Amino acid sequence: MKMKTALLSASAIALLTGPVFAQELTVVSWGGALQEAQTKAFMKPYAETTGTKIVQDTWSGELAKLRAMVDSGNVVWDAVDVDPQTGAIACEQGLLEPIGSEEVFQALDLVEGALLDCAVGTSTYATILAFKKDAFADGPKSLVDIFDTARFPGKRSFRKSPVDTLEAALLADGVAPTEIYSVLSTPEGVDRAFAKLDTIKDDIVWWEAGAQPAQLLMSGEVAMALAWNGRIADVNANENADLGIAWSNQIRGFDMWTIPVGAKNGDAARDFILTTLQPATNAEISKYIAYGPTVVAAADSIDAETLENLPSAPQNSEGALAQDGAFWAKNGDALNAKFSAWIAR
CATH class of the missing domain: 3.40.190.10 (Periplasmic binding protein-like II)
Structure with missing residues (x-):
């Protein structure tokens, strides 16, 4: 089932969270076409709007690397893209901050499966x-x-x-x-x-x-x-x-944002993640890679020709x-x- 709660407006999010900008934010993803798309759709616009310098890193889901950071107390990542299984395992092992319990995330109208206790989906592949x-x-x-x-x-x-x-x-x-x-x-x-x-x-x-x-x-x-x-x-x-x-x-599956336990800029990471879940912004990812949005209303901003080539298109879902x-x-x-x-x- 889709979550039935109403989508928050940007002004409502601002009231709940307040603007929380860091001088620098380290965002980690999987590299390649996906990270290039995320840079164009999410990271560059956020940096331009807030003045935050976004430093990027890549990984291949190696939980040992994340565990070493958390255990040592030297967490250099702020927002990390995971797939559902990596997110669930890392959450179970205490490596990630809760996300699903946050009121602001619970209020987003997301497709089924896009919200876990420690991760929130930003695109579907x-x-x-x-x-x-x-x-x-x-x-x-x-x-x-x-x-x-x-x-x-x-x-x-x-x-x-x-x-x-x-x-x-x-x-x-x-x-x-x-x-x-x-x-x-x-x-x-x-x-x-x-x-x-x-x-x-x-x-x-x-x-x-x-x-x-x-x-x-x-x-x-x-x-x-x-x-x-x-x-x-x-x-x-x-x-x-x-x-x-x-x-x-x-x-x-989903590409899902998470925040490691002990992230130095955790509040700013939440702010960044929330901007990627506003309908118009969430729809931007599909311009640069054939991945679908996770916010239900975002589909309204995607042209029919693009929508046909996404995993979530009805003709592709048999x-x-x-x-x-x-x-x-x-x-x-x-x-x-x-x-x-x-x-x-």
């Missing part, structure tokens, strides 16, 4: 199946086609993580999207997912950074890959890659699965260990 159009006479139509080596031969690439990989395996094995996490919560379900992965293990090339799937596809090293849709849209637009996207059975960050917070350590052991075999 999808893990999709990307493929070389010239590799197949009749290309794949669904994410689960990555398991069909008979119809679609060749190497295929997955993220070197159980996240998305295990969900994709169960989807390909016939589990309905609504049942994925209940099945994956059982030992039998986990074994079923790895058994499905066993059927194509010899054909898998693993990737660890978001730019790699497009590079692997463009070089011809793989014929298809599970990838973040924004990365594929970016190389198609800017490098004439002409890669195809199969949207059906997409695994949908069989979509929403990532369950809470599941990964509870089961991530055990499944990561099992996944690493499986890869090593």
Whole structure:
């Protein structure tokens, strides 16, 4: 369900929070096309409006790095972009300040799943199946086609993580999207997912950074890959890659802002985050990357042609699965260990 509370106006936010500007704010994201889009849509306008110097850093979700900062009391990051599972795990481990309990965030009209206890979504993306159009006479139509080596031969690439990989395996094995996490919560379900992965293990090339799937596809090293849709849209637009996207059975997630425990500019980070959740500003992200907004009203500011290429478009949403960050917070350590052991075999 969508949150039913009314969207706060900018003036209402100002009354609740007051203007809180820092001389310098360190904002951390995932690099690449996403961070470039966030810079244009969010960071540059905020810096120009407030006079705040925004320093940027990148990461790949390495919680050990964040944990070391928090444990040492030397937190140099103020606002950090996470995916749902990383946010849920970091919150569970006490590395992030509460966000969901703040009245001002609770009052935002956000799409389902965009508000967690320690994180608030600023854009929605999808893990999709990307493929070389010239590799197949009749290309794949669904994410689960990555398991069909008979119809679609060749190497295929997955993220070197159980996240998305295990969900994709169960989807390909016939589990309905609504049942994925209940099945994956059982030992039998986990074994079923790895058994499905066993059927194509010899054909898998693993990737660890978001730019790699497009590079692997463009070089011809793989014929298809599970990838973040924004990365594929970016190389198609800017490098004439002409890669195809199969949207059906997409695994949908969020880019979510968080504030580390002990952040030196936590109040200013909240102010920055709130500006990215005003409808007109939230809609800006879709101008620069094929990610959708999280504020319901923001969709009204996006033109129809752009909206059609976003993960949230109705025609792209058949069989979509929403990532369950809470599941990964509870089961991530055990499944990561099992996944690493499986890869090593």
